[in-house]
Amino acid sequence: MKSKQICIIGAGNGGSAIAGDMTLAGHQCRLFEFPEYARNINPIIERGGIQVTGIAHTGFAKLQCATKDLAAAVNGTELIMVATQALTHERVARELAPHLADGQVVVLWPGSGGTLVVRKTWDALGMRRRVLLAEAVTFPYCCRCLAGPGTVNIHRVDGPKMLLAALPTTDTAAVIESLEGVYDHQVKAARSILEPALYNVNIIVHPVGALLNMGRIEYSCGEFYMYKEGITPSVKKVIYAMDAERSALFRALGYSPYTYDQVFKDCFNMTVQEFAATSSKGPFNMQDRYVTEDIPMGATLTVSLARKAGIPTPTYDCMIHLASLVNETDFFASGRNLDNLQLNCLSLAQFEEYLQTGRKAA
Secondary structure, three states: OOEEEEEEEOHHHHHHHHHHHHHOOOEEEEEOHHHHHHHHHHHHHHHHHEEEEEEOOOOOEOOEEEOOOOOHHHHOOOEEEEEHHHHHHHHHHHHHHHHHOOOOOEEOOOOHHHHHHHHHHHHOOOOOOOOOOEEEOOOOOOEEEOOOOOOOEEEEOOOOOOEEEOHHHHHHHHHHHHHHOOOOOEEEOOOOOOHHHOOOOOOHHHHHHHHHHHHHHHHHHOOOOOHHHHOOOOHHHHHHHHHHHHHHHHOOOOOOOHHHHHHHHEEEEEEEEHHHOOOOOOOOOOOOOOOOOOOHHHHHHHHHHHHHHOOOOOHHHHHHHHHHHHHHHOOHHHHOOOOOOOOOOOOOHHHHHHHHHHOOOH
C-alpha cells in the first residue's frame, strides 16, 4: 500500500479519529485546527500525536504534524479531509482557497450539501485550480474523545456502502480512486451529491429525536440517551413521515429513492436497534448540533428543493418551525437553501446538469 499525505481539518472527535487511524494504517497525517479551538489541538501538539483505542488501529499515533497553521497542514498533501461541523464549510472553503494546488482532493465528512457551498465560495474567490471536491453521507467512524483531547475511542467503523459523490459527478470515480488504501472500500458512488447530502440520516433522526423529547432532555440535565429512550414507536412515525417526503422529492427529481432503513444499514452495517444499544448520551439541550446544525444545514436544503419541485414537506416544515421557535432563529432563512446558494435561478433540469457536469446554464 502506498503511503498517502493526508491533511485533516478539524481536531474534534472525527478529525482525531481520521488522523489517528490513518496514521496507524501507515499514512502521513497532518491535523489542523482553527486557533479559537486550540483546546482541541494543543494537547496533540504537546504530545506529538493521538492515543487511539477501540476497534480500529489502536495505539499511539505519532502525527507528521499537528498545527494551527493551515498552510503548513495543506501544502504538499494529496488528500484533504474536512471533519468540521457543516456550519464552518464556507469558512473552510475561503481559508483553504489560497493554499490549494492542482490535483488535490477535498472530501467533506459529511457534507449535507457542503460541496455546493464550497464551490460557490471558490467561484466567488476566482479559485481556478483543478481540485477534486466531494462529500460523503456520513463520517467514516463512530467515535468519541472520551479521555479528552489527544485521545479518541473508535467504537465502530462505518460503511461499507456510504454514499459519496463529487461535484461535478464526472469526478466521482477519480475521487474514489484517490481514496484507495484509505476509505475506498467504505464508500459507493452516488448519482450526484444530492444523495449523500440529503440521505445523511442525522438530518432526520437528530432533530426529530431532540425536538420531540425536548422536555425530557431539559429536565434530565444530561442524563438522556436519545437512541435508547427517545426513538419510541410514535417518534418513529415522524421519522418515517419525513423519509416518505424525502422519497417523494427524489422521485420528482428523477432519482430512485432509498429508504431511511436502507441508508442506515448501508452507512453503519447494522440496524437502528443495534445502533441504539451502543449509542452515547445526548443531546443535552436545544442548542446542540442535533438541532442547530442538522436543521439549517440539511433539513432546509431538502425543503428548498422540494418547494421548487412542488413536493409538500409538512413534517420537515414542522421540525424547522419548532427548531426555529425554541432557538429564536429563522433557520430556513439563514440556512442552506437554493436562494442562499445562488442556485434558485436554475430550473430543476439545469440544476441536475450543474450537479453532473459543473456547468451552469447562462
